[in-house]
Amino acid sequence: MSAPPPAHGFTAVDAQPRPADWVAVLDRLAAEPFYVDYKRRLAELVDARPGERYLDAGAGTGQAAADCPGWTVAVDSSWTMAATGRSRGLPVAVADAHALPFARGVFAGVWADRVVQHLAEPDRALDELVRVLRPGGRLVLADPDYGTQELDIGDDALARPVLAYRAERALRHGTLAHRHAELLAARGLDAVAVERRTAVVRDPTAMDRVWGLRDWAYAAVEFGYLSGVEADAFVTAFDTAVHTGRFHYTVTFFLTAGRVPG
Numbered sequence: 001m002s003a004p005p006p007a008h009g010f011t012a013v014d015a016q017p018r019p020a021d022w023v024a025v026l027d028r029l030a031a032e033p034f035y036v037d038y039k040r041r042l043a044e045l046v047d048a049r050p051g052e053r054y055l056d057a058g059a060g061t062g063q064a065a066a067d068c069p070g071w072t073v074a075v076d077s078s079w080t081m082a083a084t085g086r087s088r089g090l091p092v093a094v095a096d097a098h099a100l101p102f103a104r105g106v107f108a109g110v111w112a113d114r115v116v117q118h119l120a121e122p123d124r125a126l127d128e129l130v131r132v133l134r135p136g137g138r139l140v141l142a143d144p145d146y147g148t149q150e151l152d153i154g155d156d157a158l159a160r161p162v163l164a165y166r167a168e169r170a171l172r173h174g175t176l177a178h179r180h181a182e183l184l185a186a187r188g189l190d191a192v193a194v195e196r197r198t199a200v201v202r203d204p205t206a207m208d209r210v211w212g213l214r215d216w217a218y219a220a221v222e223f224g225y226l227s228g229v230e231a232d233a234f235v236t237a238f239d240t241a242v243h244t245g246r247f248h249y250t251v252t253f254f255l256t257a258g259r260v261p262g
Contacts, residue, residue: 011118011172013078023084026060038142038197038253039064042111045140045193045257048072052108057100057129058115061085062092070108075100097125105134116180117143117173123183130187135262139189140255144199145177146170148252153241158217158226158234165220180256189258201249204242213249214238 013022029035048054048070056065056074062085065074075095076082085092095101097112098121110129119125129139146167151159167174181194204213217231217238226234241247 011120013080019078019080020084022078023061023080026063026081030063034197034199038255039113041195041197041255042113042140042142043068045195045255046109046111046138048109053106055100055102055107055110055129055132057097057110057112057125058118059085059092061088062090064111064113065092066090073102073107097128100128100132102132104131105137107132107137108134109138109140111140111142113142114144116141116176117171119172122173122176126183126187130189130260133260135260137260138257139184139260140257141177141180141184142253142255143177143180144251144253145175146251147175147178148198148250150248150250152246152248153234153237154246155233155237158230158237161225161230162217162220162234165223165225166216169223169225170216170219177254177256180254181258184256184258187258188261190261192256192258195255197253197255199251199253202247204238204247204249 010022013019016022046054048068050069052070054068054070054072056062056068056072059065059074059076060081062074065072072091074085074090074092076092077094077096079094082092082094097115097119110133112129116122116125133139149163149166151163153159181192184192214235217226217234220226221228221231238247
């Protein structure tokens with residue numbers, strides 16, 4: 001049996017050499033138009049209303065919770081993220097999605113944005129997210145599914161193993177998002193709906209500071225997806241594709257919503 005994927009930086013922010021760098025990643029993402037657009041749609045799907053209670057699970061710095069019209073609890077497993085949110089006047093507490101410190105049925109809505117892909121035990125965490133929802137409450141999940149990736153650098157033979165590394169090894173559950181509807185239905189939620197949003201990257205200078213697209217090949221070498229020579233060739237092809245205007249990368253995000261019956 002192969003070893004499990006390594007922990008991504010977001011699974012252990014506080015243990016990173018420079019944890020503040022991960023705060024900067026979230027801040028940069030928050031400014032990207034693609035993220036602004038789909039996060040707006042998440043807010044619509046959770047149907048947040050003034051006077052109701054909501055939970056943002058895996059909230060990072062808590063910015064989305066601050067924008068919610070209801071009374072929102074934002075939780076993240078990282079002390080760094082929580083402290084950053086609090087320093088900005090945002091409501092972020094430290095808690096683990098696998099064992100939420102809340103009573104059953106206390107929230108009108110729960111969302112987890114780019115969280116499930118990082119979880120050690122998604123089934124256990126989803127059980128918890130459903131547990132804290134009241135009857136009629138809505139659960140909304142958003143994650144990219146790296147099984148949907150496309151990359152044009154002019155050499156598919158070099159691109160394929162790098163994309164495979166990203167899907168299979170770089171995250172704990174990089175290809176689970178297309179199954180989120182199945183997981184919600186299995187927990188008895190109804191009115192389950194799925195929407196897709198595809199990120200199209202033509203200029204990697206923006207997203208590369210966040211995703212590190214250009215460096216994926218070197219990380220993939222460690223797991224045997226390609227050799228060091230091939231990684232160098234990938235970077236050369238990558239740079240040439242950017243210079244000539246050929247480069248594009250896409251990945252599809254799945255936005256999945258369901259409702260607790262009642």
